[in-house]
Amino acid sequence: MALTHLDLKRAAECTSVAPQKLHRGEGVFKCPEDQLPLDYAKIYPDPELEQQILALPIRCIHSEEGCRWTGQMKQLQGHFSTCAFNVIPCPNRCSVKLTRRDLPDHLQHDCPKRKVKCEFCGSEFTGEAYENHQGVCPQESVYCENKCGARMMRRLLSQHSMAECPKRTQPCKYCGKEFVFDTIQNHQYHCPRFPVQCPNQCGTPNIAREDLANHMKDNCGSALVLCPFKDAGCKHRCPKLAIGRHLEDTTKSHLTMMCNLVGRQRQEILELRREMEELSVSHDGVLIWKLSDYSRKLQEAKLRSNHEFFSPPFYTHRYGYKLQVSAFLNGNGSGEGSHLSVYIRVLPGEYDNLLEWPFSYKVTFSILDQSDPSLSKPQHITETFNPDPNWKNFQKPCSSRNSLDESTLGFGYPKFISHEEIKKRNYIRDNCIFIKASIEIPQKIMG
Ligand SMILES: [Zn+2]
Ligand SMILES: [Zn+2]
Ligand SMILES: [Zn+2]
Ligand SMILES: [Zn+2]
Ligand SMILES: [Zn+2]
Ligand SMILES: [Zn+2]
Protein backbone atom coordinates (compact mmCIF):
# COMPACT_ATOMS: atom_id res chain seq x y z
CA MET A 1 0.00 0.00 0.00
CA ALA A 2 1.51 3.29 -1.24
CA LEU A 3 0.51 5.39 1.71
CA THR A 4 1.26 2.99 4.43
CA HIS A 5 4.22 4.96 5.74
CA LEU A 6 1.83 7.83 6.56
CA ASP A 7 0.53 7.55 9.98
CA LEU A 8 -3.12 7.65 9.19
CA LYS A 9 -4.11 8.54 12.66
CA ARG A 10 -1.83 11.52 12.64
CA ALA A 11 -3.01 12.51 9.18
CA ALA A 12 -6.55 12.59 10.46
CA GLU A 13 -5.51 14.90 13.25
CA CYS A 14 -3.51 17.20 10.97
CA THR A 15 -5.43 20.43 10.91
CA SER A 16 -3.84 22.13 7.93
CA VAL A 17 -3.34 19.42 5.39
CA ALA A 18 -5.96 17.02 4.22
CA PRO A 19 -4.38 13.79 2.89
CA GLN A 20 -5.63 14.30 -0.67
CA LYS A 21 -4.06 17.74 -0.93
CA LEU A 22 -0.47 16.61 -1.45
CA HIS A 23 2.01 19.03 -2.87
CA ARG A 24 2.71 18.52 -6.58
CA GLY A 25 6.12 19.56 -7.97
CA GLU A 26 7.83 18.97 -11.36
CA GLY A 27 6.91 15.39 -11.65
CA VAL A 28 8.43 14.70 -8.25
CA PHE A 29 6.26 14.51 -5.18
CA LYS A 30 7.30 14.80 -1.64
CA CYS A 31 5.37 13.66 1.29
CA PRO A 32 4.36 16.78 3.16
CA GLU A 33 4.93 14.99 6.44
CA ASP A 34 8.46 13.62 6.13
CA GLN A 35 9.63 15.18 2.81
CA LEU A 36 10.52 11.82 1.31
CA PRO A 37 10.12 11.62 -2.49
CA LEU A 38 6.99 9.93 -3.73
CA ASP A 39 6.56 8.14 -6.91
CA TYR A 40 3.72 9.75 -8.87
CA ALA A 41 3.01 6.57 -10.72
CA LYS A 42 2.26 4.91 -7.45
CA ILE A 43 -0.28 7.57 -6.35
CA TYR A 44 -3.88 6.84 -7.07
CA PRO A 45 -7.29 7.76 -5.55
CA ASP A 46 -8.45 5.25 -3.07
CA PRO A 47 -12.12 5.89 -2.18
CA GLU A 48 -12.23 3.08 0.21
CA LEU A 49 -9.30 4.33 2.21
CA GLU A 50 -10.71 7.86 2.05
CA GLN A 51 -13.90 6.57 3.61
CA GLN A 52 -11.85 4.90 6.27
CA ILE A 53 -9.91 8.06 6.94
CA LEU A 54 -13.01 10.29 7.01
CA ALA A 55 -14.56 7.91 9.46
CA LEU A 56 -11.61 8.18 11.86
CA PRO A 57 -12.47 9.77 15.22
CA ILE A 58 -10.85 13.17 15.79
CA ARG A 59 -11.00 16.06 18.28
CA CYS A 60 -12.11 19.56 17.29
CA ILE A 61 -9.27 21.78 16.05
CA HIS A 62 -10.13 24.12 19.03
CA SER A 63 -9.54 21.37 21.56
CA GLU A 64 -6.55 23.19 23.00
CA GLU A 65 -8.72 26.28 23.61
CA GLY A 66 -11.17 24.08 25.43
CA CYS A 67 -13.62 22.51 22.91
CA ARG A 68 -14.47 19.00 24.05
CA TRP A 69 -16.07 17.94 20.76
CA THR A 70 -14.95 14.64 19.21
CA GLY A 71 -16.45 12.92 16.19
CA GLN A 72 -15.67 11.49 12.77
CA MET A 73 -13.43 13.55 10.57
CA LYS A 74 -16.20 14.06 8.08
CA GLN A 75 -18.39 15.65 10.76
CA LEU A 76 -15.84 18.39 11.55
CA GLN A 77 -17.18 20.96 9.04
CA GLY A 78 -20.66 20.48 10.44
CA HIS A 79 -19.38 20.97 14.00
CA PHE A 80 -17.80 24.29 13.05
CA SER A 81 -21.23 25.82 12.60
CA THR A 82 -21.88 25.31 16.31
CA CYS A 83 -18.36 25.20 17.83
CA ALA A 84 -18.17 27.76 20.62
CA PHE A 85 -14.50 28.30 19.85
CA ASN A 86 -14.84 28.86 16.14
CA VAL A 87 -14.03 32.46 15.05
CA ILE A 88 -16.84 34.18 13.19
CA PRO A 89 -17.57 37.75 12.08
CA CYS A 90 -20.08 39.79 14.16
CA PRO A 91 -23.51 39.34 12.55
CA ASN A 92 -24.08 43.14 12.97
CA ARG A 93 -21.20 43.65 10.46
CA CYS A 94 -19.29 45.81 12.93
CA SER A 95 -15.97 44.37 11.48
CA VAL A 96 -15.08 42.55 14.69
CA LYS A 97 -14.28 38.78 14.45
CA LEU A 98 -14.60 36.72 17.56
CA THR A 99 -15.34 33.24 18.86
CA ARG A 100 -18.91 32.19 18.90
CA ARG A 101 -18.61 31.82 22.63
CA ASP A 102 -17.80 35.60 23.04
CA LEU A 103 -20.52 36.73 20.65
CA PRO A 104 -23.48 37.15 23.03
CA ASP A 105 -21.42 39.34 25.33
CA HIS A 106 -20.18 41.39 22.38
CA LEU A 107 -23.66 41.79 20.99
CA GLN A 108 -25.00 42.86 24.31
CA HIS A 109 -22.29 45.20 25.55
CA ASP A 110 -19.55 45.99 23.07
CA CYS A 111 -20.79 45.88 19.52
CA PRO A 112 -20.88 49.45 18.24
CA LYS A 113 -23.70 48.41 15.94
CA ARG A 114 -25.81 46.74 18.64
CA LYS A 115 -29.26 48.10 19.39
CA VAL A 116 -29.73 49.61 22.87
CA LYS A 117 -32.78 51.10 24.49
CA CYS A 118 -32.20 53.98 26.98
CA GLU A 119 -33.74 52.97 30.27
CA PHE A 120 -34.78 56.59 30.99
CA CYS A 121 -36.20 57.94 27.79
CA GLY A 122 -36.89 54.65 26.02
CA SER A 123 -35.21 55.74 22.76
CA GLU A 124 -33.33 53.17 20.68
CA PHE A 125 -29.66 53.69 19.89
CA THR A 126 -26.81 51.87 18.25
CA GLY A 127 -24.10 51.05 20.77
CA GLU A 128 -21.96 53.95 19.55
CA ALA A 129 -24.76 56.51 19.82
CA TYR A 130 -25.81 55.15 23.19
CA GLU A 131 -22.41 55.83 24.68
CA ASN A 132 -22.81 59.48 23.71
CA HIS A 133 -26.33 59.53 25.06
CA GLN A 134 -25.31 58.21 28.45
CA GLY A 135 -24.87 61.08 30.97
CA VAL A 136 -26.93 63.47 28.88
CA CYS A 137 -30.32 61.79 28.65
CA PRO A 138 -32.80 64.56 29.43
CA GLN A 139 -35.10 62.09 31.16
CA GLU A 140 -32.50 60.72 33.55
CA SER A 141 -33.11 61.59 37.18
CA VAL A 142 -30.13 63.42 38.68
CA TYR A 143 -29.19 65.32 41.83
CA CYS A 144 -28.73 69.12 41.78
CA GLU A 145 -25.05 69.98 41.31
CA ASN A 146 -25.27 72.64 44.04
CA LYS A 147 -25.95 69.85 46.54
CA CYS A 148 -29.27 71.27 47.63
CA GLY A 149 -30.57 67.70 47.81
CA ALA A 150 -33.15 68.11 45.05
CA ARG A 151 -33.44 65.33 42.44
CA MET A 152 -35.10 65.84 39.09
CA MET A 153 -35.00 64.97 35.39
CA ARG A 154 -31.93 66.37 33.75
CA ARG A 155 -34.00 68.55 31.42
CA LEU A 156 -35.35 70.48 34.42
CA LEU A 157 -31.93 71.03 35.97
CA SER A 158 -30.97 74.32 34.35
CA GLN A 159 -34.26 75.97 35.22
CA HIS A 160 -33.80 74.71 38.78
CA SER A 161 -30.26 75.94 39.21
CA MET A 162 -31.01 79.31 37.67
CA ALA A 163 -34.25 80.14 39.41
CA GLU A 164 -35.24 77.66 42.09
CA CYS A 165 -32.25 76.07 43.77
CA PRO A 166 -31.83 77.47 47.30
CA LYS A 167 -28.08 76.90 46.92
CA ARG A 168 -27.70 78.78 43.66
CA THR A 169 -25.40 81.80 43.76
CA GLN A 170 -26.74 85.19 42.93
CA PRO A 171 -25.11 88.61 42.97
CA CYS A 172 -26.30 91.07 45.63
CA LYS A 173 -28.11 93.73 43.66
CA TYR A 174 -26.60 96.48 45.82
CA CYS A 175 -22.95 95.55 46.25
CA GLY A 176 -22.60 93.05 43.38
CA LYS A 177 -20.88 90.35 45.45
CA GLU A 178 -21.97 86.74 44.83
CA PHE A 179 -23.93 84.96 47.54
CA VAL A 180 -25.65 81.59 47.97
CA PHE A 181 -29.33 82.35 47.48
CA ASP A 182 -30.49 81.32 50.92
CA THR A 183 -27.95 83.66 52.63
CA ILE A 184 -28.64 86.71 50.50
CA GLN A 185 -31.60 87.75 52.63
CA ASN A 186 -29.38 87.82 55.68
CA HIS A 187 -26.64 89.64 53.79
CA GLN A 188 -28.96 92.57 53.23
CA TYR A 189 -28.79 93.36 56.92
CA HIS A 190 -25.04 93.83 56.55
CA CYS A 191 -24.55 94.83 52.93
CA PRO A 192 -22.56 98.09 52.96
CA ARG A 193 -24.37 99.29 49.82
CA PHE A 194 -27.89 98.51 51.03
CA PRO A 195 -29.95 101.71 50.86
CA VAL A 196 -31.02 103.04 54.26
CA GLN A 197 -33.06 105.95 55.53
CA CYS A 198 -31.38 108.96 57.06
CA PRO A 199 -32.42 108.94 60.73
CA ASN A 200 -32.82 112.73 60.56
CA GLN A 201 -35.55 112.20 57.96
CA CYS A 202 -33.84 114.66 55.63
CA GLY A 203 -35.41 112.84 52.70
CA THR A 204 -32.19 112.10 50.83
CA PRO A 205 -32.95 108.89 48.86
CA ASN A 206 -30.77 105.80 48.56
CA ILE A 207 -28.02 106.46 51.05
CA ALA A 208 -25.79 103.39 51.11
CA ARG A 209 -25.38 102.02 54.62
CA GLU A 210 -21.61 102.62 54.58
CA ASP A 211 -22.11 106.26 53.54
CA LEU A 212 -24.61 107.10 56.26
CA ALA A 213 -22.09 108.27 58.86
CA ASN A 214 -20.48 110.66 56.38
CA HIS A 215 -23.85 111.84 55.19
CA MET A 216 -24.92 112.69 58.73
CA LYS A 217 -21.63 114.36 59.46
CA ASP A 218 -21.18 116.40 56.29
CA ASN A 219 -24.19 116.41 54.00
CA CYS A 220 -27.39 115.98 55.95
CA GLY A 221 -29.40 119.18 55.89
CA SER A 222 -31.44 118.00 58.86
CA ALA A 223 -28.56 117.02 61.12
CA LEU A 224 -28.29 119.05 64.28
CA VAL A 225 -25.08 121.04 64.48
CA LEU A 226 -23.57 123.12 67.23
CA CYS A 227 -23.15 126.86 66.80
CA PRO A 228 -19.57 127.58 65.64
CA PHE A 229 -19.35 129.96 68.65
CA LYS A 230 -19.75 127.03 71.01
CA ASP A 231 -16.23 127.51 72.39
CA ALA A 232 -17.15 131.08 73.22
CA GLY A 233 -20.14 129.78 75.16
CA CYS A 234 -23.07 129.66 72.70
CA LYS A 235 -25.13 126.55 73.41
CA HIS A 236 -27.34 126.87 70.34
CA ARG A 237 -27.97 123.68 68.35
CA CYS A 238 -30.04 123.50 65.18
CA PRO A 239 -30.30 121.76 61.79
CA LYS A 240 -27.36 122.55 59.58
CA LEU A 241 -29.56 124.47 57.16
CA ALA A 242 -30.71 126.86 59.89
CA ILE A 243 -27.30 127.76 61.27
CA GLY A 244 -26.83 130.71 58.90
CA ARG A 245 -29.98 132.27 60.23
CA HIS A 246 -28.82 131.85 63.81
CA LEU A 247 -25.48 133.49 63.05
CA GLU A 248 -27.25 136.48 61.52
CA ASP A 249 -29.67 136.83 64.41
CA THR A 250 -27.16 136.60 67.23
CA THR A 251 -24.17 138.63 66.03
CA LYS A 252 -24.26 140.88 69.10
CA SER A 253 -24.38 138.20 71.71
CA HIS A 254 -21.74 136.17 69.84
CA LEU A 255 -19.50 139.23 69.90
CA THR A 256 -20.00 139.63 73.65
CA MET A 257 -19.15 135.98 74.15
CA MET A 258 -16.01 136.41 72.10
CA CYS A 259 -14.95 139.45 74.15
CA ASN A 260 -15.39 137.50 77.35
CA LEU A 261 -13.44 134.62 75.89
CA VAL A 262 -10.58 136.90 74.89
CA GLY A 263 -10.56 138.37 78.40
CA ARG A 264 -10.37 134.92 79.96
CA GLN A 265 -7.59 133.94 77.61
CA ARG A 266 -5.63 137.11 78.32
CA GLN A 267 -5.84 136.27 82.01
CA GLU A 268 -4.65 132.78 81.30
CA ILE A 269 -1.74 134.00 79.21
CA LEU A 270 -0.63 136.32 82.04
CA GLU A 271 -0.82 133.46 84.45
CA LEU A 272 1.23 131.22 82.17
CA ARG A 273 3.78 133.91 81.56
CA ARG A 274 4.18 134.45 85.30
CA GLU A 275 4.60 130.73 85.85
CA MET A 276 7.17 130.60 83.12
CA GLU A 277 9.14 133.45 84.66
CA GLU A 278 9.04 131.70 87.99
CA LEU A 279 10.47 128.62 86.37
CA SER A 280 13.26 130.49 84.62
CA VAL A 281 14.54 132.51 87.60
CA SER A 282 17.53 131.22 89.49
CA HIS A 283 16.96 129.64 92.90
CA ASP A 284 20.48 129.51 94.33
CA GLY A 285 20.85 132.99 95.85
CA VAL A 286 23.31 134.16 93.21
CA LEU A 287 22.52 136.57 90.39
CA ILE A 288 25.03 137.37 87.69
CA TRP A 289 23.43 140.14 85.71
CA LYS A 290 24.88 140.97 82.34
CA LEU A 291 24.21 144.53 81.14
CA SER A 292 25.09 144.55 77.47
CA ASP A 293 25.19 147.57 75.18
CA TYR A 294 26.59 149.52 78.14
CA SER A 295 27.56 152.75 76.37
CA ARG A 296 24.16 153.20 74.77
CA LYS A 297 22.40 152.46 78.05
CA LEU A 298 24.64 154.96 79.90
CA GLN A 299 23.78 157.54 77.27
CA GLU A 300 20.12 156.80 77.75
CA ALA A 301 20.48 157.14 81.53
CA LYS A 302 22.20 160.51 81.12
CA LEU A 303 19.32 161.83 79.03
CA ARG A 304 16.60 160.62 81.38
CA SER A 305 17.55 161.28 84.97
CA ASN A 306 16.79 158.50 87.46
CA HIS A 307 16.55 155.92 84.67
CA GLU A 308 16.67 152.57 86.45
CA PHE A 309 17.58 149.23 84.89
CA PHE A 310 16.15 146.12 86.53
CA SER A 311 17.71 142.66 86.69
CA PRO A 312 15.65 139.52 86.24
CA PRO A 313 14.20 138.42 89.59
CA PHE A 314 15.92 135.60 91.49
CA TYR A 315 15.31 133.55 94.61
CA THR A 316 17.63 133.39 97.62
CA HIS A 317 17.15 129.63 97.71
CA ARG A 318 14.51 127.11 96.74
CA TYR A 319 11.17 128.32 98.18
CA GLY A 320 13.04 131.44 99.42
CA TYR A 321 12.80 135.21 99.08
CA LYS A 322 12.28 136.73 95.66
CA LEU A 323 14.75 139.54 95.01
CA GLN A 324 15.65 141.94 92.23
CA VAL A 325 18.72 144.09 91.62
CA SER A 326 18.53 147.49 89.93
CA ALA A 327 21.19 149.79 88.58
CA PHE A 328 21.35 153.49 87.74
CA LEU A 329 24.16 153.63 85.21
CA ASN A 330 24.42 157.43 85.60
CA GLY A 331 23.97 157.31 89.38
CA ASN A 332 21.17 158.20 91.70
CA GLY A 333 20.96 160.26 94.88
CA SER A 334 24.42 161.16 96.09
CA GLY A 335 26.01 159.37 93.14
CA GLU A 336 23.96 161.04 90.44
CA GLY A 337 26.04 162.05 87.38
CA SER A 338 29.27 160.55 88.75
CA HIS A 339 28.72 156.95 89.83
CA LEU A 340 27.01 153.70 89.05
CA SER A 341 24.42 153.02 91.78
CA VAL A 342 23.29 149.50 92.72
CA TYR A 343 20.28 148.47 94.82
CA ILE A 344 18.47 145.36 95.86
CA ARG A 345 14.79 145.04 96.68
CA VAL A 346 12.43 142.33 97.82
CA LEU A 347 9.65 141.41 95.39
CA PRO A 348 6.43 139.66 96.35
CA GLY A 349 7.35 135.97 96.00
CA GLU A 350 5.47 132.70 95.84
CA TYR A 351 6.57 131.48 99.25
CA ASP A 352 6.41 134.71 101.32
CA ASN A 353 3.90 133.24 103.77
CA LEU A 354 6.33 130.47 104.65
CA LEU A 355 9.31 132.75 105.37
CA GLU A 356 10.62 134.78 108.28
CA TRP A 357 10.34 138.54 108.09
CA PRO A 358 11.93 141.05 107.78
CA PHE A 359 14.44 139.74 105.24
CA SER A 360 17.74 139.68 107.12
CA TYR A 361 20.39 137.85 105.16
CA LYS A 362 23.76 139.26 104.20
CA VAL A 363 23.89 140.69 100.68
CA THR A 364 27.06 141.04 98.59
CA PHE A 365 27.26 143.20 95.45
CA SER A 366 30.14 142.95 92.98
CA ILE A 367 31.06 144.45 89.69
CA LEU A 368 33.10 141.79 87.96
CA ASP A 369 36.55 142.33 86.50
CA GLN A 370 36.45 140.55 83.15
CA SER A 371 40.26 140.38 82.85
CA ASP A 372 41.61 137.06 81.62
CA PRO A 373 42.45 135.16 84.86
CA SER A 374 45.49 133.58 83.23
CA LEU A 375 47.05 137.03 82.63
CA SER A 376 46.25 138.78 85.90
CA LYS A 377 44.12 137.96 88.92
CA PRO A 378 40.69 139.61 88.40
CA GLN A 379 39.99 142.38 90.89
CA HIS A 380 36.24 142.46 91.40
CA ILE A 381 34.83 145.40 93.35
CA THR A 382 32.69 144.05 96.15
CA GLU A 383 30.49 145.49 98.90
CA THR A 384 28.62 143.52 101.57
CA PHE A 385 25.90 144.62 103.98
CA ASN A 386 23.43 143.22 106.45
CA PRO A 387 19.89 144.39 105.65
CA ASP A 388 18.55 147.05 107.96
CA PRO A 389 15.50 145.44 109.63
CA ASN A 390 13.80 148.82 109.78
CA TRP A 391 13.98 149.39 106.07
CA LYS A 392 10.45 149.14 104.75
CA ASN A 393 11.35 147.05 101.73
CA PHE A 394 12.77 144.27 103.88
CA GLN A 395 9.37 143.75 105.53
CA LYS A 396 7.05 141.18 104.13
CA PRO A 397 5.88 142.58 100.79
CA CYS A 398 2.18 143.07 100.44
CA SER A 399 1.00 142.06 97.04
CA SER A 400 -1.18 145.13 96.62
CA ARG A 401 1.56 147.76 97.02
CA ASN A 402 2.19 149.88 93.97
CA SER A 403 5.43 151.00 92.44
CA LEU A 404 5.27 154.53 93.87
CA ASP A 405 5.07 153.27 97.43
CA GLU A 406 8.30 153.93 99.36
CA SER A 407 8.27 150.26 100.41
CA THR A 408 9.34 149.40 96.91
CA LEU A 409 12.55 151.41 97.23
CA GLY A 410 15.70 149.37 96.97
CA PHE A 411 18.54 149.28 99.47
CA GLY A 412 22.13 149.62 98.29
CA TYR A 413 24.97 151.83 97.16
CA PRO A 414 24.43 155.17 95.37
CA LYS A 415 28.19 155.39 94.87
CA PHE A 416 29.02 151.81 94.10
CA ILE A 417 31.71 152.62 91.54
CA SER A 418 32.66 155.96 89.94
CA HIS A 419 32.57 156.57 86.22
CA GLU A 420 36.39 156.88 86.25
CA GLU A 421 36.96 153.70 88.18
CA ILE A 422 34.66 151.65 85.97
CA LYS A 423 36.80 152.43 82.92
CA LYS A 424 39.82 150.80 84.58
CA ARG A 425 40.84 147.18 84.24
CA ASN A 426 38.17 145.19 82.41
CA TYR A 427 35.00 146.15 84.24
CA ILE A 428 33.66 147.05 80.81
CA ARG A 429 34.54 144.56 78.14
CA ASP A 430 32.92 144.18 74.75
CA ASN A 431 30.58 146.98 75.87
CA CYS A 432 29.19 144.78 78.67
CA ILE A 433 29.33 144.90 82.47
CA PHE A 434 28.48 142.13 84.93
CA ILE A 435 26.84 142.91 88.26
CA LYS A 436 26.75 140.08 90.71
CA ALA A 437 24.54 139.81 93.79
CA SER A 438 24.77 136.94 96.23
CA ILE A 439 22.85 136.21 99.38
CA GLU A 440 24.33 134.30 102.28
CA ILE A 441 21.73 131.87 103.57
CA PRO A 442 22.66 129.66 106.52
CA GLN A 443 22.68 125.96 105.61
CA LYS A 444 19.93 125.07 108.10
CA ILE A 445 17.47 127.37 106.37
CA MET A 446 18.30 126.10 102.91
CA GLY A 447 17.57 122.54 104.03
ZN1 LIG B 1 -15.16 22.83 18.30
ZN1 LIG C 1 -20.46 43.70 16.45
ZN1 LIG D 1 -32.42 58.47 27.27
ZN1 LIG E 1 -30.49 72.77 43.76
ZN1 LIG F 1 -24.57 93.44 49.08
ZN1 LIG G 1 -29.97 113.21 56.23
Ligand SMILES: [Zn+2]
Ligand atom coordinates in the same frame (compact mmCIF):
# COMPACT_ATOMS: atom_id res chain seq x y z
ZN1 LIG H 1 -24.57 130.71 68.49
